[in-house]
Amino acid sequence: MYVLNANHISKSYKTAGETMRILQNVNLQVMKGEMVAIMGPSGSGKTTLLHVLTGVDTPDDGEIVIGGETFSQLTEEEKAFFRRKHMGMIFQDFQLLESLTVKENILLPLILERKEADIQQERFSRIADVLGIEKLADKGITEISGGQKQRVAIGRALINEPDIIFGDEPTGSLDRKTAGDVMRCMKQMNQRSGISFLLVTHDAYTASFCDRVLFLQDGNLAKEVKKENTADNFREDIWKTLCGLGGGKDDLF
Ligand SMILES: Nc1ncnc2c1ncn2[C@@H]1O[C@H](COP(=O)(O)OP(=O)(O)OP(=O)(O)O)[C@@H](O)[C@H]1O
Secondary structure (H helix, E strand, O other): OEEEEEEEEEEEEEEOOOOEEEEEEEEEEOOOOOOOEOOOOOOOOOHHHHHHHOEEEEEOOOEEEEEEEEEOOOHHHHHHHHHHHHHEEEEEOOOOOOEEHHHHHHHHHHHHHHOOOHHHHHHHHHHHHHOHHHHHHOEEEEEEHHHHHHHHHHHHHOOOOOOOOEOOOOOOOOOOOHHHHHHHHHHHHHHHHHHEEEOOOOOOOOOOOEEEEEEEEEEEEEEEEEEOOHHHHHHHHHHHHHHHOOHHHHHHH
């Protein structure tokens, strides 16, 4: 069953009288419980694709179905409502509120929805336990590390039990060890809850925690690499494919 089914997605930008075609007839599916990464050389349109899929930007053409709903046909107001219920977001710079505690940041989507206190507590305990951040509940955001901040952001993205979580360079501001810890947390949440992930990343190590990696080039999803045996082989396949598409070593590490 598809959680995300995007078909014939096209997007152009007009700058100084010139039309730049960024996405051309992109087709992309994510199954329930799948973790998928999108990679590609710098400027290939990864962020544009993520923005289009999440409704931050509008495609020129194409249809996006998320959790059975034709998301691309909703009004802006309906999209915002649908996003809160069915989609989670994780960003490179965490986007947490420094005026709130760790627990309040995670619970924010439920607080805004006025969910009952016992539901809030039950979901917080369950998620904080898996993410290993129970002891940080009352800390301020400025008092915790980058890796801890990203765990809090994952907790906030998960709290509404969405169909899919989108990540824009979720390990982009973390060192390699912390990136690994954060990706293991995501994988654990994915395996326990069956929530799907679609992550844009330039990092082969981060992508190797996923089940499948899609490569963007010249506005199209040009290649796909699936995890078939060891993590090391998968990482090597990812790296070779990206290099073959013109993304150099600097794009990876
Ligand atoms: N709002 C915009 N207006 C005009 N051009 C844009 C806009 N957003 C992106 N672009 C252009 O679209 C192209 C793709 O940009 P995008 O940020 O999607 O690439 P990317 O693959 O995410 O790059 P990177 O890996 O460097 O972050 C770039 O040439 C960029 O300059």
